[in-house]
Amino acid sequence: MRTWLLVTLLVICGAVLAQPQSGGVLRVGMQTDPVGLDPHLTNATASRNMLENTYETLVAFNSAIEIVPGLAESWETSDDLLQWTFYLRDALWHDGTPVTASDVKFSIERIKDPDVASPRSSNFATVEQIDVIDDRTVVFTLSQPFTPLLSFFASSLNVIVPQHVVEEHGDLQNVVVGSGPFRFVEYLPQTRLVLERFDDYWGVDGDGNSLPYLDGITFTFYPDATARSTAIQTGNVDWIEYVASVDVSPLEADPNVVVVGGPTANYRAVQFNHERPPFDDYRVRQAFAYAIDKQMIVDLALFGVDGVVATGATVPPGNFYAVESPYNVRDVEKARELLAEAGFPDGFEFEFYVTSTYSFLRDPAEVVQSNLADIGVTANIKLEDWSIYLPNYLAGEFTVILTGSSGQADPDAFLHTPFYSTSSGNWISFADERVDELLDAGRLEPDPSVRREIYREAQERILHVSPMVFLFHSAQYSANRPNVQGYEFYPNGSYLGFRTTWLDN
Amino acid sequence: MIIFLSRRLLMTIPTLFGVALIVFLLMRAIPGDVVTQLIGVGEDVSPERMDELRRIFGLDLPVHVQFWQWLTAALQGDLGSSLRTGRSIATDLMLRFPATLQLSAMSLGIALMLALPIGIVAARYRGRWPDYLGSAFVLIGLSVPGFFLGILLILLFSLRLGWLPPAGFVPLFEDPLESTRRMLLPSLSLGLILAAATTRIMRSAMLEVMERDFVRTARAKGLAERVVTMRHALRNALIPVVTVVGLQFGSLLGGTVIIEQVFSIPGVGRFALEGINLRDYPVVQGAVLLISAAFVFVNLLVDVLYALIDPRVRYG
Numbered sequence: 054m055r056t057w058l059l060v061t062l063l064v065i066c067g068a069v070l071a072q073p074q075s076g077g078v079l080r081v082g083m084q085t086d087p088v089g090l091d092p093h094l095t096n097a098t099a100s101r102n103m104l105e106n107t108y109e110t111l112v113a114f115n116s117a118i119e120i121v122p123g124l125a126e127s128w129e130t131s132d133d134l135l136q137w138t139f140y141l142r143d144a145l146w147h148d149g150t151p152v153t154a155s156d157v158k159f160s161i162e163r164i165k166d167p168d169v170a171s172p173r174s175s176n177f178a179t180v181e182q183i184d185v186i187d188d189r190t191v192v193f194t195l196s197q198p199f200t201p202l203l204s205f206f207a208s209s210l211n212v213i214v215p216q217h218v219v220e221e222h223g224d225l226q227n228v229v230v231g232s233g234p235f236r237f238v239e240y241l242p243q244t245r246l247v248l249e250r251f252d253d254y255w256g257v258d259g260d261g262n263s264l265p266y267l268d269g270i271t272f273t274f275y276p277d278a279t280a281r282s283t284a285i286q287t288g289n290v291d292w293i294e295y296v297a298s299v300d301v302s303p304l305e306a307d308p309n310v311v312v313v314g315g316p317t318a319n320y321r322a323v324q325f326n327h328e329r330p331p332f333d334d335y336r337v338r339q340a341f342a343y344a345i346d347k348q349m350i351v352d353l354a355l356f357g358v359d360g361v362v363a364t365g366a367t368v369p370p371g372n373f374y375a376v377e378s379p380y381n382v383r384d385v386e387k388a389r390e391l392l393a394e395a396g397f398p399d400g401f402e403f404e405f406y407v408t409s410t411y412s413f414l415r416d417p418a419e420v421v422q423s424n425l426a427d428i429g430v431t432a433n434i435k436l437e438d439w440s441i442y443l444p445n446y447l448a449g450e451f452t453v454i455l456t457g458s459s460g461q462a463d464p465d466a467f468l469h470t471p472f473y474s475t476s477s478g479n480w481i482s483f484a485d486e487r488v489d490e491l492l493d494a495g496r497l498e499p500d501p502s503v504r505r506e507i508y509r510e511a512q513e514r515i516l517h518v519s520p521m522v523f524l525f526h527s528a529q530y531s532a533n534r535p536n537v538q539g540y541e542f543y544p545n546g547s548y549l550g551f552r553t554t555w556l557d558n
Numbered sequence: 559m560i561i562f563l564s565r566r567l568l569m570t571i572p573t574l575f576g577v578a579l580i581v582f583l584l585m586r587a588i589p590g591d592v593v594t595q596l597i598g599v600g601e602d603v604s605p606e607r608m609d610e611l612r613r614i615f616g617l618d619l620p621v622h623v624q625f626w627q628w629l630t631a632a633l634q635g636d637l638g639s640s641l642r643t644g645r646s647i648a649t650d651l652m653l654r655f656p657a658t659l660q661l662s663a664m665s666l667g668i669a670l671m672l673a674l675p676i677g678i679v680a681a682r683y684r685g686r687w688p689d690y691l692g693s694a695f696v697l698i699g700l701s702v703p704g705f706f707l708g709i710l711l712i713l714l715f716s717l718r719l720g721w722l723p724p725a726g727f728v729p730l731f732e733d734p735l736e737s738t739r740r741m742l743l744p745s746l747s748l749g750l751i752l753a754a755a756t757t758r759i760m761r762s763a764m765l766e767v768m769e770r771d772f773v774r775t776a777r778a779k780g781l782a783e784r785v786v787t788m789r790h791a792l793r794n795a796l797i798p799v800v801t802v803v804g805l806q807f808g809s810l811l812g813g814t815v816i817i818e819q820v821f822s823i824p825g826v827g828r829f830a831l832e833g834i835n836l837r838d839y840p841v842v843q844g845a846v847l848l849i850s851a852a853f854v855f856v857n858l859l860v861d862v863l864y865a866l867i868d869p870r871v872r873y874g
Contacts (some may be wrong), residue, residue: 089643096598167607170595170614174607226644242650243824244727273726277820279709283717283724440835443599444590458600470602478602556808 073258073539077556078269082284082293084542086243086274091225092210093164096172098460101210102548103272104247106265108231111139111157112203116541116550118318118462120203124152124213124232134198134499141189142159145253146215147236154191158183159216161193175477176205198497200504204463209547223265234265234552246272256552260462266539266555285310285532291556292537294548296530298359298413304532312539314530316360318545320367320467321414321457322521323421327482332403336395338519342380343388344428345421345522354416355525363523365514367467370526374464374505376512378523388428400429403455406451410439413527418455420523446480459527462545464508468492472515559865566861570854577850578632578843582625585839591617592641592837615641628843637844642836647844650829655848658825660730661748661818664741666803668749669756674799676753682787684765692757695813699754708747708820726824743823748814752806759802763795763817770794787858796867804860808853 088097092104113123124138144152161183164171179199184192195202205211208349218230229237232498233439235248249269256264273290275281278297285293296304298311323341325332332338347362361369365376392400407418415436417464422432432453437445446454458478461467467491470478474485491511498504529546536557593611597603603611612618619627631638637647680692716724728737767773768791776786815827826845833841 065771086832087643089640091644094644095642096596098602115861167610168614170596170611172601172603172611175602204834222645239727241824242645242653243822243828244729273822275725275822277709277725277822280712280725280820280822283712284726287716287720287724289723289726373797440595441589446599447594447597448589450589456599458598460600466600476602477604477607478600480599 063448065283071265073262073265073553074554075262075555076268077558078271079267079292079537079551079554079556080290081270081272082275082281082290084274084276084278084281084295087240087246089226090229090415092212093160093169093171093173093214094224094511098546102546104229104231105121105209105212105233105547105549106235106270106551107233107237108208108209108214109144109231109233110212111206111210113549114207114462114543114545114547116543118543118545120207121462123207124157130499134200134497135195136152137193137195137202138186139191139193141191142255144232146218146232147230147251148215148218149253150215150217151188152213152215152232153188154185155188156216157191157213158185159219160213161211163219164211173205173208175209176208176211198499200496200499201463201465204466207462208241208460209549220335236504238269243274245274248272251411258553265552267551269345270551282532285534288534291399292529292531292533292540292554296532298356301356301358301530309534310532311535312530312532313540313542315369315542316369316526316544317459317529318369318461319457319459319527320363320369320523321360321417321455321525321527322363322367322523324454324456324481324521326449326452326454327484328449331395331397331401332453334395335518336391337397338522340388340391340395340428341425341430342378342484342516342519342522343384343391343428345380345424345524346383347381347425347524350417350420351525354420355413358528358530359413360525360527363525366523367461367471368464368508368512372464373501374467374508374512376509376516378516380516380522383424385427392428392430397430402431402433404452405432405434406445406454407434407436408439408456409436410442414455414457417524421455430457449480449482455524457527460545464504465492465495468508468511468515468519469496472520481520485514485520487514487516488518563858563862565639566858570851570858573854574847574850578629578847579625581842581846582628582839583621585837586621588837590837591615592839593617595836596642624839628840629831632843632847637847638840640833640841641838650841651826651844651848654824654826654829655852656730657727657823657855658811658818658827660737660741661814661823661825662807664738664745665748665752665810665814667806668745669752669806670752672749673760675727677757677799678764678787678792680757680761681764681768682783689761692761693863696754696758699751699757702751704747704751704814705816707750708744708817711743711747712808712820725820727821727823740821741823744817744823747819747820748810752810755806756799756803759799760795763798764791767791767795793867797864800860800867802865804856804863808856810847811852811856819860 085099087100089095089100092108110123111125112120115121120210123143124141128139130137137347141154143189143470146152161177163169165174165177179195179197180193181196186192215230222228234251234254236249236251238249240246252267258264275284281293282300284290301312305312327333351360351362364370364381365378368374418434423434428475470476472483472488473492474489488511491507495504495507538555538557540554543549592615593608639646657726676692680689683689712724715722724742725739726740728740730737773791815831818825818828826849830842830845833845
């Protein structure tokens with residue numbers, strides 16, 4: 054946290070002191086390849102992060118995760134919240150043709166199309182009809198008010214794509230024509246992905262200089278964390294993603310490297326399968342919440358840098374919608390009492406399902422195991438590879454599991470997906486009438502301060518019935534050479550910051 | 559020889575078919591499919607929609623129908639395209655196989671350059687200090703895991719000395735010099751370990767041959783020890799070495815996933831592993847087909863080499 058503030062200050066100071074320079078190619082060291090190049094057909098973070106500067110969304114997030122204009126210059130909603138009108142700006146596709154309202158209609162309908170294999174077709178389930186008024190105006194008609202809609206439009210895989218290119222090629226897996234600040238040049242799997250500046254991009258900075266500043270970005274791939282750290286230290290690349298937690302301090306100590314990062318939008322929790330006793334009893338779940346020492350997990354398993362303690366529910370501390378959890382002070386006595394009340398004065402044994410693939414989901418399990426031993430509960434850890442563990446989780450084949458999910462922006466995404474009784478993202482079979490009522494109300498309410506009250510009550514109810522023990526929110530770090538300036542850290546893990554990055558040579 | 563070769567070539571057909579079938583069934587026996595791996599954790603996708611996605615990917619068909627469809631297409635030379643990236647699998651294999659071949663060949667080169675001299679010298683000076691040095695080399699090489707050696711090499715040659723880039727790949731025909739430079743560390747990581755195993759075989763084969771009558775005869779007729787070793791003993795000792803090296807080369811072609819991962823080399827092994835993790839069935843099938851074909855081919859090559867080294871070996 055301290056480092057993060059310091060780095061933010063440095064970035065701000067740098068931005069004030071130095072005038073951005075145009076030119077130069079940024080060499081970026083990525084962890085993995087994109088999983089497909091068609092943004093509508095994938096949920097992979099790697100695809101998003103390499104493509105989000107080639108395409109654009111209707112509206113976008115800024116680095117404070119507020120909604121700002123994207124391809125739409127402005128928008129308005131009808132009083133009944135059922136009609137959303139977007140006014141597009143003058144923008145060009147990379148092949149020189151103009152971006153039109155029909156492209157917008159086509160793109161959202163493509164994501165919704167049951168015959169297109171998009172994993173996000175449900176994002177726009179409430180969109181009933183899309184009307185093109187003229188080349189620059191498009192109207193979305195909803196079946197019911199749905200206030201999180203803008204956050205789905207801003208999600209940078211739900212981009213606007215050119216209708217004529219999709220119709221010519223069938224899909225966008227082998228061709229990338231966007232309207233973003235960078236144009237796609239080539240992709241050689243596990244070797245490199247090359248972007249170059251799109252000269253006709255509409256964006257300008259505060260002084261009227263055209264964006265982006267960079268002439269291009271070359272992504273290369275370093276799956277191994279040590280190789281990636283070495284590449285930035287030796288200057289083989291200018292910027293790397295995903296600094297491993299063990300490498301944060303050594304890289305901070307290197308005068309040729311600047312580490313940037315902080316907590317990101319996600320949650321990690323011990324999750325109970327509500328269909329399997331004794332975890333259908335909220336007292337047992339509360340006992341776990343009191344027994345687990347979240348600070349110890351962050352200090353020991355995350356080296357103190359890889360995350361922050363979850364002081365609320367799924368919404369991270371600092372967020373406008375965050376609340377305080379009653380479990381923020383460990384209370385072993387209370388946990389024992391609750392267990393005794395539930396009929397387990399001597400504790401019990403259970404199978405604790407953990408993935409071996411990611412250290413941030415594996416190492417906390419040992420702390421949880423030893424914490425639970427203090428209340429007489431024996432957690433038998435079962436370790437499996439992510440590619441086996443994930444399908445088992447999705448199939449409900451677990452009793453208690455340590456896992457989490459990332460990339461949320463709106464409180465609806467943080468709460469509705471995992472906790473609404475009929476949500477398909479509710480993998481733990483949790484159901485609570487009061488929670489459902491509140492989550493419904495949140496979707497209908499446009500006023501942020503009223504929404505905040507609704508979501509506060511929902512989270513307090515969730516914390517009381519304790520369907521998960523919220524442990525921590527992961528942090529994410531990138532590192533760059535000191536001459537890389539103007540890069541902004543996005544807490545949703547997005548790399549839109551490359552749009553304002555420049556090289557001080 | 560031609561009859562022998564054509565018979566061996568014919569025998570590869572059931573082998574490849576068997577491998578393809580087993581892999582096909584194994585992939586479907588592990589939990590999850592391309593749909594579960596596509597959706598991930600944080601998405602609200604109804605079970606009906608998941609079934610719909612399975613239908614789009616053709617996973618709703620019975621397994622034997624799916625296998626038959628794959629097989630008939632593969633027999634016509636069509637390996638299909640990836641379920642996740644939409645890229646042609648044949649194209650991707652053509653991109654990756656040269657990288658694997660280059661890495662394997664360079665590793666093998668390094669291994670042989672080290673193993674043959676060390677093995678011969680160790681055998682000639684059996685029980686004396688060169689032999690002990692050789693044994694130490696073998697012991698260390700066999701006990702150090704490849705990825706660990708790889709990371710140590712990166713830390714030494716890239717971070718400390720700054721001589722070589724830590725990882726990254728440049729296609730051979732794009733820039734042969736830079737490509738070779740970048741392949742040095744991974745080849746060294748694999749080559750050193752391979753050299754250790756080969757040294758041991760070379761040494762024991764030499765020792766065994768040196769006991770033989772014809773060596774005693776050669777010595778008795780007054781040939782110099784150097785000539786005895788190099789002309790008479792070495793050639794006979796090479797047969798077991800060729801077998802082992804051939805098998806090792808075959809498995810190198812199958813991918814050296816961990817080294818490819820550490821040094822970011824776009825090899826066939828990583829391609830297959832990615833396919834397995836994403837449950838991208840056609841990718842796995844295509845990659846395994848290529849790997850097993852390469853393995854079978856190398857074995858065939860070894861048999862031919864036998865005949866070249868040892869004219870007594872007759873095939874009928």
